[in-house]
Amino acid sequence: MTFREELASIKPLLESIGPYNEFPEEYNSKDAIEALLTSKVLVIGAGGLGCEILKNLALTGFKDIHVIDMDTIDISNLNRQFLFRTGDVGKSKAQVAAKFVEERIGDKQLKITPYFGKIQDKDLEYYKQFSVVICGLDSVEARRWINATLVSISESNDIIPMIDGGTEGLRGQSRVILPTISSCYECSLDLISPRTTYPVCTIANTPRLPEHCIEWASVIKWGQVFPNQKFDADNPEDVEWMYTAALSRANEFNIEGVTKSLTLGVVKNIIPAIASTNAVIAASCCNEAFKLITNSNPILDNYMTYSGDDSIFTFTFELAKKNTCSVCGVTGISIIAQNWWTLETFIEEISEKKDIQVKQPSLTTSSNYLYLRNPPHLEEITRPNLNKKLSNLINPGEEIIVTDPNLPMSLKLIVSFEGPELEPI
Amino acid sequence: MLKLREQQRKRQEALEASKANSPSSTNSQPSTKASGAQVLLQKNLTELELPNSTKIEFPNPTDFFNFNLFISPVAGYYKGGKFTFTVAFTQNFPFEPPKVKCINKIYHPNIDLEGNVCLNILREDWKPFVSVTSIVMGLNHLFLEPNPNDPLNKDAANTFVKDINQFRRDVSYTLKGGVLNGDRYDNVISRY
Numbered sequence A: 001m002t003f004r005e006e007l008a009s010i011k012p013l014l015e016s017i018g019p020y021n022e023f024p025e026e027y028n029s030k031d032a033i034e035a036l037l038t039s040k041v042l043v044i045g046a047g048g049l050g051c052e053i054l055k056n057l058a059l060t061g062f063k064d065i066h067v068i069d070m071d072t073i074d075i076s077n078l079n080r081q082f083l084f085r086t087g088d089v090g091k092s093k094a095q096v097a098a099k100f101v102e103e104r105i106g107d108k109q110l111k112i113t114p115y116f117g118k119i120q121d122k123d124l125e126y127y128k129q130f131s132v133v134i135c136g137l138d139s140v141e142a143r144r145w146i147n148a149t150l151v152s153i154s155e156s157n158d159i160i161p162m163i164d165g166g167t168e169g170l171r172g173q174s175r176v177i178l179p180t181i182s183s184c185y186e187c188s189l190d191l192i193s194p195r196t197t198y199p200v201c202t203i204a205n206t207p208r209l210p211e212h213c214i215e216w217a218s219v220i221k222w223g224q225v226f227p228n229q230k231f232d233a234d235n236p237e238d239v240e241w242m243y244t245a246a247l248s249r250a251n252e253f254n255i256e257g258v259t260k261s262l263t264l265g266v267v268k269n270i271i272p273a274i275a276s277t278n279a280v281i282a283a284s285c286c287n288e289a290f291k292l293i294t295n296s297n298p299i300l301d302n303y304m305t306y307s308g309d310d311s312i313f314t315f316t317f318e319l320a321k322k323n324t325c326s327v328c329g330v331t332g333i334s335i336i337a338q339n340w341w342t343l344e345t346f347i348e349e350i351s352e353k354k355d356i357q358v359k360q361p362s363l364t365t366s367s368n369y370l371y372l373r374n375p376p377h378l379e380e381i382t383r384p385n386l387n388k389k390l391s392n393l394i395n396p397g398e399e400i401i402v403t404d405p406n407l408p409m410s411l412k413l414i415v416s417f418e419g420p421e422l423e424p425i
Numbered sequence B: 001m002l003k004l005r006e007q008q009r010k011r012q013e014a015l016e017a018s019k020a021n022s023p024s025s026t027n028s029q030p031s032t033k034a035s036g037a038q039v040l041l042q043k044n045l046t047e048l049e050l051p052n053s054t055k056i057e058f059p060n061p062t063d064f065f066n067f068n069l070f071i072s073p074v075a076g077y078y079k080g081g082k083f084t085f086t087v088a089f090t091q092n093f094p095f096e097p098p099k100v101k102c103i104n105k106i107y108h109p110n111i112d113l114e115g116n117v118c119l120n121i122l123r124e125d126w127k128p129f130v131s132v133t134s135i136v137m138g139l140n141h142l143f144l145e146p147n148p149n150d151p152l153n154k155d156a157a158n159t160f161v162k163d164i165n166q167f168r169r170d171v172s173y174t175l176k177g178g179v180l181n182g183d184r185y186d187n188v189i190s191r192y
Helices: A011-015 A029-038 A048-060 A093-105 A124-128 A140-156 A200-205 A210-225 A236-252 A260-268 A275-294 A343-352 A376-387 B002-021 B036-046 B132-144 B154-162 B164-175
Strands: A040-044 A064-069 A111-116 A132-136 A162-168 A171-177 A303-307 A313-317 A332-338 A362-364 A369-371 A399-403 A411-418 B054-057 B066-071 B083-088 B099-102
Touching: A011 A029, A029 A275, A040 A048, A048 A064, A048 A093, A048 A132, A048 A162, A048 A275, A064 A093, A093 A111, A124 A140, A132 A140, A132 A275, A140 A162, A140 B036, A162 A275, A171 A275, A200 A210, A210 A236, A210 A260, A236 A260, A275 A303, A332 A343, A343 A369, A343 A376, A362 B036, A369 A376, A376 B054, A399 B036, B036 B132, B054 B132, B066 B132, B083 B132, B154 B164
Parallel strands: A040 A064, A040 A132, A064 A111, A132 A162, A332 A411
Antiparallel strands: A162 A171, A171 A303, A303 A313, A362 A369, A362 A399, A399 A411, B054 B066, B066 B083, B083 B099
């Protein structure tokens, strides 16, 4: 493979060894270029950040890009998600974005593979094929999922770095996670500020802000009028009802400022997205991916925050790894179990192991509660499992999560089976 | 980081080699993984300390994100009643608090007739480290010491402030399923 003419601007960055290169003796520009041309990169999210990221990666010279997004294109996306046109409304973001970039770049070696669906549809084997994963997501839940998945792969295999970008209005952040090595997404979960909430009593009795009136309509009034119906923020009729209810509440208390867009903002927790913030953050994410793959420069260590709402400010610092993190703070322990062992035998065996140190363990897998010691009702529900054979309760390779009052968080056990099916006499 | 990439390439080759050698073993193990929310809630629930006044029940044995709490206050205005709350956690735990509702229609300054509960730690004062034990304690506290300064049921709060004896009578009357100001309340007198 050779570098195409239009990518000549990238070449000087890789061909000479820069002053900051961490491994000048080992660095080899041929390897770096080869890596750029052959590494598989996964982009999660083809929205505001995703469009920028896909464009950047393709123009940087990456040739094998995959993209996942479960969403379809909405008319309100078109102002900033520049890979989409009016005629694309309703189609898959991932598919349209992939096709647009491929056609625009016009390079036969560039392959962008879209997947229209959820990240949870794909298994570990799928994620193992990538050299780096870049996230442009809008939910904490999805970030936690992909983070846990990459940590789990990194424990048993090699490290797949995760680059996470996020924007909120004029502010944004990017970070690099080296699963099991540096602070993971779950380690810093406590730092996320929860959505703004107001005391129910204030909403119910002493509203002072337009937001109080909207929350009153959403938290209290809706349940009274439609006790068995869930509010649907995507249904214009529901939103209209909410707006009218909030407005009459506001009039009653002489509060100004209830508008339809504020209503939507409060009930959907929307912060307007800004194209330039997305561009800044996506550039940072792609820059990190480029450095990770080519080793041409040191990577971000490990969190960069950007704020553009009062002049421009950025700051970089290192988030610390948390020893008691429920995702990366616990290492997996491999255990060999006899085929004939019941769950009870298994628990006795692990309780005697010195490197496990549990006294009152509770055990689950991702799909099954094996034995929970407390509260009493869960103990009663899971007690019959104690007499069942462990090999019938778990799937091969499935990890067992152990919690115990003695443990700061949890342990992961990876069990393999051997020996006879029946207890030797 | 160079090492990282070399290892990744080796792994890729090994992966493809193993695929080529055993095409039949494509139906590999389910690769689901317990979520951070599940691990944290497991830790939380198995170390839950329930006071004698409170029982917990899981209607769906394969889902500990949703459960019911039965609270029978041992003292105070609500002694003799048994109150049922539904608690619903989501995968956003511990980033978001659980939704807690009282499914009985009761007369209480901090609980409205739809079952909404005004408890600060369930809303504005929620923090990722608030435990299930603290939620249970908080709900118990509401029955021992109703707080008329943060009312959800204004009538109840007003009566509480103005005439505590009337409030006491209203509570014991409504607990038996009585009608007050046009609203019929649920009979929540505990049979135990």
